[in-house]
Amino acid sequence: MDALNSDCKRMKLMLEGTSIHLLPERAVWLPQMNAVCIADTHFGKAATFRLAGLAVPEGTTTAMLKRIDKLVAETGAETLIVLGDFTHSGKVAARDYVDELVAWRDSNMGLNIVLVLGNHDRHSRGLIERLAFHIVQEGERFGQVELRHFPNSTTADSLNPQGNTCLVLSGHLHPGCAIAVAPKVWKKFPCFVLGQTQIILPAFGEFTGLAQVDRTPFQRIIACVEDELIEIDPV
Numbered sequence: 001m002d003a004l005n006s007d008c009k010r011m012k013l014m015l016e017g018t019s020i021h022l023l024p025e026r027a028v029w030l031p032q033m034n035a036v037c038i039a040d041t042h043f044g045k046a047a048t049f050r051l052a053g054l055a056v057p058e059g060t061t062t063a064m065l066k067r068i069d070k071l072v073a074e075t076g077a078e079t080l081i082v083l084g085d086f087t088h089s090g091k092v093a094a095r096d097y098v099d100e101l102v103a104w105r106d107s108n109m110g111l112n113i114v115l116v117l118g119n120h121d122r123h124s125r126g127l128i129e130r131l132a133f134h135i136v137q138e139g140e141r142f143g144q145v146e147l148r149h150f151p152n153s154t155t156a157d158s159l160n161p162q163g164n165t166c167l168v169l170s171g172h173l174h175p176g177c178a179i180a181v182a183p184k185v186w187k188k189f190p191c192f193v194l195g196q197t198q199i200i201l202p203a204f205g206e207f208t209g210l211a212q213v214d215r216t217p218f219q220r221i222i223a224c225v226e227d228e229l230i231e232i233d234p235v
Helices: 045-051 060-075 098-106 121-130
Strands: 002-006 011-015 018-023 027-030 035-038 079-082 112-116 134-136 145-147 167-170 175-182 185-194 198-200 220-225 228-232
Touching (some): 060 098, 098 121, 175 228
Parallel strands (some): 079 112, 145 167, 167 198
Antiparallel strands (some): 011 018, 018 027, 175 185, 220 228
16 A cells, blocks of 8 residues: 555555545545545444433534535545444433434435444444445445455454455544644544555544554554644654
8 A cells, every 4th residue: 555645634545546535534535436434433422421421512413414514525425434333322312313313314315325334333223224324244345445344453454365455444443643742741633544455444423532553564553633644653
């Protein structure tokens, strides 16, 4: 996987003639397939937190839907791919976000939405079917790309079992990395993890938490810092 063009706003990669753009919005743009890809939105997590008595602000569903709308509008994507965990919880009492999701989908029926079922999505199959998503199984191909929720491996550096080069897009891990923002002050940011043939996407949702990842000789770490992409040098 080679970087052909990069700046602070996006990074362009090529694999077997397939163009892949990493975006600081925590998304991947696939221009040849007219698709934009995100992972781990976890809609309903804030509502679940509030149900548990935690002080979490309202309006997170609205804010995330606006981010998706902006992403689709700016890329002109006809397909939105979600790499699992679109929802967080199936608890009825925590589902004050459902009506908003349904209304949003009703106004965006022209957008093809492909969902790889994640481990959290199994609790919300009824809602997902109501939203008329195209559900695909783990490892299904979309054009030149293999879609997964769970990464093939934590090192993300292997070829597929047949030995053919195939780009794998996955999520689930919510990867993050620490960056010094002031002397002796470090802050963790969402990041992409790039292997030879696999890209692990950062979580698109808020309140998802971040799992610390460190760069290995087989990986590149690309942090999403506000509206910029920053590559982390190996230690």
